[in-house]
Amino acid sequence: MRTLGRRALDWSLNAYAGLVLVYLLVPIAIVILFSFNDTNSRFNFEWQGFTLRHWEDPGGPAGLLDAMRTSVEIAAITAVAATALGTMMALALVRYRFRGRGSTNFFIFLPLAAPEVVLGASLLSLFLTVGVATGYSTIVIAHIMFCVSFVVVTVRARLIGFDRALEEAAQDLGATGLQTFRLITFPLIAPGIAAAALLAFALSVDDFVVTNFNAGDTVTFPVYIWGAARISIPPQVNVMATIIFCLSLVFMLLTVWEQRHAQKMTQTQG
Amino acid sequence: MLQRRKGLLPWLLLGPGLLWLVLFFLVPIYYMGRISLFEGSDLEGFDFTWHFQTYVDAFEAYKTQLGRSLLYAGAATAIAFVIGYPLAYVIAMRGGKYRNALLLLVILPFFTTYLVRTLAWQTILDDQSAIVDVLKTLGLVADDGRVLATTGAVVAGITYNFLPFMILPLYAAIERIDRRTLEAAYDLYANRRQVFLRVTLPMSMPGVVAGVLLTFIPAAGDFVNAELLGSPQQTMIGNVIQSRYLEVTDYPTAAALSFMLMGLLLLLVGIWAKIAGTEALMGSEAK
Numbered sequence: 427m428r429t430l431g432r433r434a435l436d437w438s439l440n441a442y443a444g445l446v447l448v449y450l451l452v453p454i455a456i457v458i459l460f461s462f463n464d465t466n467s468r469f470n471f472e473w474q475g476f477t478l479r480h481w482e483d484p485g486g487p488a489g490l491l492d493a494m495r496t497s498v499e500i501a502a503i504t505a506v507a508a509t510a511l512g513t514m515m516a517l518a519l520v521r522y523r524f525r526g527r528g529s530t531n532f533f534i535f536l537p538l539a540a541p542e543v544v545l546g547a548s549l550l551s552l553f554l555t556v557g558v559a560t561g562y563s564t565i566v567i568a569h570i571m572f573c574v575s576f577v578v579v580t581v582r583a584r585l586i587g588f589d590r591a592l593e594e595a596a597q598d599l600g601a602t603g604l605q606t607f608r609l610i611t612f613p614l615i616a617p618g619i620a621a622a623a624l625l626a627f628a629l630s631v632d633d634f635v636v637t638n639f640n641a642g643d644t645v646t647f648p649v650y651i652w653g654a655a656r657i658s659i660p661p662q663v664n665v666m667a668t669i670i671f672c673l674s675l676v677f678m679l680l681t682v683w684e685q686r687h688a689q690k691m692t693q694t695q696g
Numbered sequence: 697m698l699q700r701r702k703g704l705l706p707w708l709l710l711g712p713g714l715l716w717l718v719l720f721f722l723v724p725i726y727y728m729g730r731i732s733l734f735e736g737s738d739l740e741g742f743d744f745t746w747h748f749q750t751y752v753d754a755f756e757a758y759k760t761q762l763g764r765s766l767l768y769a770g771a772a773t774a775i776a777f778v779i780g781y782p783l784a785y786v787i788a789m790r791g792g793k794y795r796n797a798l799l800l801l802v803i804l805p806f807f808t809t810y811l812v813r814t815l816a817w818q819t820i821l822d823d824q825s826a827i828v829d830v831l832k833t834l835g836l837v838a839d840d841g842r843v844l845a846t847t848g849a850v851v852a853g854i855t856y857n858f859l860p861f862m863i864l865p866l867y868a869a870i871e872r873i874d875r876r877t878l879e880a881a882y883d884l885y886a887n888r889r890q891v892f893l894r895v896t897l898p899m900s901m902p903g904v905v906a907g908v909l910l911t912f913i914p915a916a917g918d919f920v921n922a923e924l925l926g927s928p929q930q931t932m933i934g935n936v937i938q939s940r941y942l943e944v945t946d947y948p949t950a951a952a953l954s955f956m957l958m959g960l961l962l963l964l965v966g967i968w969a970k971i972a973g974t975e976a977l978m979g980s981e982a983k
Contacts, residue, residue, distance in 0.1 A: 432888070435888075439782055439785075440786060440790070442782050443782055443783040443785075443786035443787070446779050446780070446782070446783040447783065447798075447801055449779070449856070450804065450805055450856075450859065450860075451801065451804060452820070453805065453808070453813050453816035453817060453820065454804060454805060454807075454808055454813075454816075456816040456820060457813070457816045460816075460819060471818065471819050471822045471824065471825070472822075472824050511712050511716055512713060514709040514712065515709065515713040515714070517709055518705075518707070518710045519706075522705065522706035524703065524706045530710060530714070533714075533717065534717065537717065537721050539909070539965075540913075540958070541914060541916060541934075541958075542914065542917060543917040543918075543934045543938065543954065543957070544725075544917065547728060547941055547950060547951065548725045548727065548728040548954065549720060549724045551724055551727040551730075551731045551947070551951060552720070552723060552728075554727075554947065555727045555731065556727075568720070570716060570720075571716060571717065571720040574713055574716060575717075578713075628806070628807075631809070632806075632810055634810055634811055635919075635934075638942070639938075639941065639942065647809065648811050651809070651815070655815065655924060659815060663815075664812070667808050667809050670808065670809060671807045671808045674806075674807035675807055678800070678807070682796070682800075
């Protein structure tokens with residue numbers, strides 16, 4: 427009797443967890459499904475039959491492709507810059523003991539803890555006061571700012587599990603500091619750096635709140651959707667979202683696979 | 697010489713990034729503080745007059761929205777905890793070799809754009825949707841009632857959007873618990889409820905603390921869900937800041953409200969840290 431009750435509890439807990447997963451995934455299914463919706467109304471809310479129409483003409487609605495291109499460009503610049511800045515900071519924070527290390531750690535954590543509205547509004551305050559017109563470059567500035575901290579956290583996690591003996595061995599063999607970094611350190615932390623760059627790219631493409639404050643007349647993909655949400659949302663938005671979703675998934679699986687592979691390599695060698 | 701170079705090197709590495717954060721995170725907050733003390737309007741021009749009255753006026757005018765933001769964020773955080781804990785527990789304790797795959801499913805929503813995700817909820821909760829019909833048949837929604845444009849819809853949207861922020865730290869904390877502690881409790885004749893309440897839950901507190909903060913803070917500042925899933929009756933403080941800044945160009949009020957939001961959040965985080973213990977808050981970082 428007791429085991430029966432226990433099994434029922436186990437079963438219901440698993441079922442509950444399963445339901446939560448379904449809850450998490452249903453909206454994604456809706457997004458993908460409605461990219462195939464044969465809708466003619468202004469809003470893509472009601473299922474009206476299957477069509478490939480929107481997939482054949484993803485750039486149909488005026489401005490959508492431009493917005494997408496702007497988003498990808500900005501995300502690429504952001505990913506490169508934020509990853510460079512953040513990786514250097516992570517190296518300094520993990521490798522060196524210096525005065526002010528604790529408070530620097532705390533300071534880098536702050537942008538992660540601030541609500542996005544506050545980040546966006548304060549940055550706009552700066553641009554308004556200094557008299558900088560908002561647009562493409564202010565979006566880039568903003569995106570690098572909120573991505574840097576994420577990069578630091580991601581790369582730092584990789585650096586903490588790093589075997590320093592490998593570097594010492596290289597230096598014992600006469601490698602200079604720069605050579606050691608190029609030949610030993612960088613290849614070993616590269617997966618962490620790649621993961622951080624991907625994260626920065628994804629955060630940048632997805633960001634709406636901070637961008638909205640500092641976009642001026644520049645239209646990114648989320649800004650386009652926000653504008654469209656008040657008038658009409660073309661199903662091509664779902665097509666784009668589905669493409670982004672699939673690409674993110676592929677990249678994510680590739681990084682996971684690459685990390686597993688790297689782990690196996692070091693295990694067999696070590 | 698070498699010693700000096702060693703002392704300088706970390707700062708050279710930190711320099712560019714720190715400069716960026718100071719210039720575009722810290723300095724902007726100073727300027728926002730300045731703007732919040734301006735007097736005047738966009739047409740006549742603004743003057744810096746230490747006009748603290750703006751804070752009083754802004755609070756009087758928007759205390760409903762301020763309170764509502766904290767209420768919605770609190771509700772969403774509580775619901776996310778109730779929904780998220782069992783899932784995090786099942787993945788950590790019973791996931792076995794499928795753990796990583798299950799975690800991937802948890803973060804999958806992040807792969808679709810935030811706004812598109814929220815618009816999907818618009819589709820799901822729309823008056824014509826099948827799910828709303830089911831809710832009506834079950835009697836959970838009145839026959840002539842609607843789900844979209846209600847408080848429920850906004851809170852549900854916020855909960856959904858920030859749920860992974862709750863689940864991931866919970867998972868990390870539960871996964872770290874040494875199974876032998878649980879076995880020891882069973883050996884000492886504790887039943888399942890006792891083991892959970894007196895061992896598992898207390899040991900997962902760092903995850904609870906982090907999850908609550910990571911969910912509550914962005915939820916309190918959010919305006920996307922209120923805009924897309926709510927009606928003017930669900931306006932949150934984020935909506936007000938957004939429209940005061942970008943539509944009405946009433947910069948001082950918007951800046952003052954941003955500061956009040958920040959202050960309130962800091963206060964709540966402080967109280968939460970007092971209750972939950974700073975060790976749990978900074979524990980994993982400090983080590």
